[in-house]
Amino acid sequence: MSLEDDDQSQSQSSQDSETYMVGFIIANIVGLQYYSGRISGREMVGLVREPLNQYDPNAIKVVNTRTHQVGHIEKKVASVLAPLIDSNFIHVEGIVPKQPNKGVRYKIPCHVHVFAKIDNFEVVKFAFLDNGLCLFVENSVMFSGSEANVVKERKKTDLDEVFKLVDQNLSQSVVGEIEPPKDLILADLFTHQKQGLYWLYRRENSDELPPFWVENDNGFVNVLTRYESDKRPDPLRGGIFADDMGLGKTLTLLSLIALDKCKVSDDGKCEVMEAENEESVMKSRKRSRKGSKKEKTEECTGRVGSKMTLVVCPPSVFSTWITQLTEHTKRGKLKAYMYYGDRTQDVFELQKYDIVLTTYSTLGSGLGSSTDPIKKIDWWRVILDEAHIIKNHRAKQSNAVNKLNARNRWVVTGTPIQNGSMDLFSLMAFLRFDPFSTKSYWDSLVQRPIAQGNANGLSRLQTLMATLSLRRTKEKAEIGLPPKTIHTCHVELSVDERKLYDEMETEAKNFVAKYIAKGSVTNNYSTVLSIILRLRQICTHTELVPSDVRSSLLSYNFEDASNKPELLKKLVLLLQDSEDIDCPICLSPPSKIIITSCAHIFCESCIIRAIKSSISACPLCRRGLTESDLYSPPPEYAPEVDKSGCKPSSKASALLKLIEASRTENPSVKSVVFSQFRKLLLLLEQPLKEAGFKTLRLDGAMNAKKRADVIKEFGESGAEGPTVLLASLKASGTGINLTTASTVYLMEPWWNPAVEEQAMDRVHRIGQNKAVKVVKMIAKDSIDERVLLLQEKKQKLAKEAFHNKGKDEKREIDLADLRTLMSL
Known part of the structure; x- marks a missing residue:
């Protein structure tokens, strides 16, 4: 939970809906001679931060619609933009205003549109002015004749129809059924599962042009970015399987995996491959291992024919997959390996299995490792179960799954949107749907138009979801589920509970009213958070409220807690009392909790990245911070409960x-x-x-x-x-x-x-x-x-x-x- 507009602007999910164009600058794209990416005409380009670039930590690479690198933003400009981008003060979008001259080899001018929260306009303008960059704002002559006019703010519009086409497209996209092979799958599937299996199989074997691509006399063109190519774009193999929770997605996916061992006819009938066919697959696997002696022991690439599936899920979901495998598949037909805890590092050992199960945290922890066997395999299919976990596209686990190599990529979740439409960007990044997998393209083509009521943004998102997703609810699936x-149940509080509640609520109202009147709710974020939590705890059980804070709320004033370690410790205990507190930057439960001297709570990686920017301030209250102002919590707190006399x-x-x-x-x-x-x-x-x-x-x-x-x-x-x-x-x-x-x-x-x-x-x-x-x-x-x-x-x-x-x-x-x- 977070409070007030200031903190909302810092959360990645909500940032884009609250930012507006400050203006634009003209910057050169340089280094064209070193990269294969080309710009074919007046075209949108993607601007991607490269903080780990070995030559320039401020590097911003430029990519075209196919995500091929064109070059970099020139160093002088990147050194100003990068710190502002990293601290979430701005985000940027780029467009090349005209077709480059044929003789151009080294640089191309680009309009870089700069967006920020209105409260930060002056800070951003001064940053450009202090560094000698010319920022063209709306009242300048250059603005009216530029590409900036295309993307300036528009009137607001309701978004009630964002996913309307998903339902409309359902009858068109799911027009058949596939029965899973009885030699492998023991369970009888419901009609909606057989239809879902048909849709999944068709998506993996489609040769259709991706959305927004059309064929013309010159080849192929993306109608959104104007990128042209004589090469047919690759089809999208995979998508978002978003059936309602409890509709049997896991069994449907196991049936899809079983089809890897089958020949599927045009009428949806499948026949399990004979032994000799399976033997040919094994031979294909062996052929894929051929190469130098070093390659045999260290690499395993080009393995598309082996049809191995990697399933990434939270640890709590392991039991679901294992249970479904045990109960609904023929013993020994689908072999699974749990790549978790004590695990093999041998690529060839993993090749013995049809399914490899692992967790997001396991992949995240191996992000920097070059020996991880998961990375050495070209998977036939990667399935992200409970995929809303990667909604923060900057998190380690999100980066880890995005780097996996796979022919077919599936996002599986009953709740694909947790915080808003921005959550869909991280899914597009995993699905590698260009150009929407590049954030600056997503911002300019979808997120910004949606936030500002442009019907084009709404239409694009509808088309995307109608093409890439399958969503059925329990009401529409007709599976005969009991009601x-x-x-x-309204509960009357006891006399003692009511007295304590009323006393604390009276004080709480005074505190919060004072903060609202002063406009300092954000500065006192942790205090307000603790007040609300304690009121909720009294409603449930007074024993949840520590005895030393019952008498007064005065001890909740966490402001200026730098020299008051006892207050910081109390804040940690408050955190450990509750399960619904999120990091205000990534909007996910904090990993490696850090508490600032101004008593705000963040993930360690989020707050360190924020204060290492040129604007070293708390993203909530703007108070200056250094690493010495960050506190780690004590060891995990386990409440002592006296059950006998309670x-x-x-x-x-x-x-x-x-x-x-x-x-x-x-x-x-x-x-x-x-x-x-x-x-x-x-x-x-x-x-x-x-x-x-x-x-x-x-x-x-x-x-x-x-x-x-x-x-x-x-x-x-x-x-x-x-x-x-x-x-x-x-x-x-x-x-x-x-x-x-x-x-x-x-x-x-x-x-x-x-x-x-x-x-x-x-x-x-x-x-x-x-x-x-x-x-x-x-x-x-x-x-x-x-x-x-x-x-x-x-x-x-x-x-x-x-x-x-x-x-x-x-x-x-x-x-x-x-x-x-x-x-x-």
């Missing part, structure tokens, strides 16, 4: 009554209780045990094997088996199957309704044969009810983006939302 009903909270008591009533109605019913607070799960264990329930716990402190064991044990039937699973969102929000349960309890509301949907869909998915009941536990007359109002607002804005996100939706909470939360 899901959602109920709200009185159940009002919510816990209400939960107990509901679960007991459910048991009376059906003794075999199983329930899942979700909470973002691990300490609450510990507090609930004792009263449930005393009431005669056998419970299991699934939380973020467990490794992947322990989580899999818990899920397996919970799935066991019998009178003596566990009936209640206490689950944290962090450990069980995605990728696991809990269909043995039929009742879900949400102990507190989450900001993002899509997160709640993910939790519910662990239970309401294919394999569920009972009606599912979801109960939201909401404290009356409290911040809980106001969070529900925010959820409704988000859901109304969410219709256009696969029914998950809205036109300008971000994960952050703005000032209007803050007033709603605090009832101001």
Whole structure:
């Protein structure tokens, strides 16, 4: 969660919708003689930062529509642009205004359009002025006659129709079915899965021109960038498989992998290859290994014929793939290897397997390694499961998956948009759909026009998603899934809870009102964050609130915490209390948490990159920072819980009554209780045990094997088996199957309704044969009810983006939302 416009401008996901053109500069593209990329006419070009360039850390390379490098922006200009780009103060787009002269060999003039948040206009202008660069702004003579007029701001437009063509295209793109080979796949697929398999297979074997390319008398031309080529552009093999959560995407993908061993006829029938055909494939694999002695031991390239599939997923999803393989495929027909933990470094060992499973973090950790065998294989297919994890295109794991070599590339996620349409750029980068895989092209062709209401941007995004994605919801799939009903249980707080809540809310209102009046909400970001969190905790269980902060909110003033290590430590404990805090720069859960002296929370890599720019300031409050102002948190905090003398909270008591009533109605019913607070799960264990329930716990402190064991044990039937699973969102929000349960309890509301949907869909998915009941536990007359109002607002804005996100939706909470939360 982040607050106010200043911090929103620093988040990569929201930056583009809030920036405007400052002006443009004229810079030369140099070094043309060293690169093969060419510009054929008046053409848009991609500007890509190269911070690791060995000759110039400020390097900005220039690429054409096919992502072939043309040259670099001249050094003088790059030295000014690069620090501003790296600190997220600006982003840039380029266009070559006219066709280069035939005799040009060394340089081409380029218009570089500069965009920034309005508040940063003056800083940006001074940066150019101080470095002797001429910035042409809108009121200058040069501006009106330049390409800048094409991209200046336009009126706003609603985005409710962004993904309209996806549904319209569904009937056209899915016109057949494929039955998976019975010799390999044991399960009977639903109709929607067989249709999905047809679509996946067709995408991998398509020879169609990519969107926005047309053939003419001179060859081929991209109608968006005006790039011309006499060579036919490669077809897009792969796409976005975005079926709703719980519709059996994993089994459909396993069926696709099984087709690698088959011949598929035009009418959709598949025949498993005979032994001699398989033998020929093995011979092909051996041929691919031929070469020098060094190549045999160190390299394995040109292996497209081997049809190996790499699956990248979170550790929690391993169990899903292994279970599906075990239960739905013929033993020994599809061989899988887990490239995780203690793993082989032998390329030829991996070649023995049809499927290699690995994690995003494993790939990210090996990003700089040249010996990683994963990189030495030309995969037939790479599947990114739960692919929304790479929404931050700057993260290590995003860079790692983008570098993988593959013929077919698949993005698989039920929530392809988490924060807004900018999330789709990281998916395009992985899919290598040129030119949209280059950020400056994405900004100029899609993101900026959408943000400014240009119908062309909307139309382009619609065309992209209609061509590249398949999305079916549970309602439209007609799979006979039992109904899901959602109920709200309003809980009256006890006298003591109400007294504590009212006292803290009164003080909280005073604090927040003061910050709003002074315009200093961002400067006091951590204080506001802690206030809201503590109010939410009281609604759930007063034991979640540390005893030394109950009496007053004064200790929450984290401002100027440089010389107050006890306050920094308290902030760390606050972080560890909650699961829904994100780094304001990358909008992802912080990795290697860093706390600044101004008491703001970031990923280590994000904040170090920010302060190493020429403008060394906190991205939230603009306070000057150096590396000495950054603090690492103490070791992982594990809450000590005295379960014996702890009185159940009002919510816990209400939960107990509901679960007991459910048991009376059906003794075999199983329930899942979700909470973002691990300490609450510990507090609930004792009263449930005393009431005669056998419970299991699934939380973020467990490794992947322990989580899999818990899920397996919970799935066991019998009178003596566990009936209640206490689950944290962090450990069980995605990728696991809990269909043995039929009742879900949400102990507190989450900001993002899509997160709640993910939790519910662990239970309401294919394999569920009972009606599912979801109960939201909401404290009356409290911040809980106001969070529900925010959820409704988000859901109304969410219709256009696969029914998950809205036109300008971000994960952050703005000032209007803050007033709603605090009832101001």
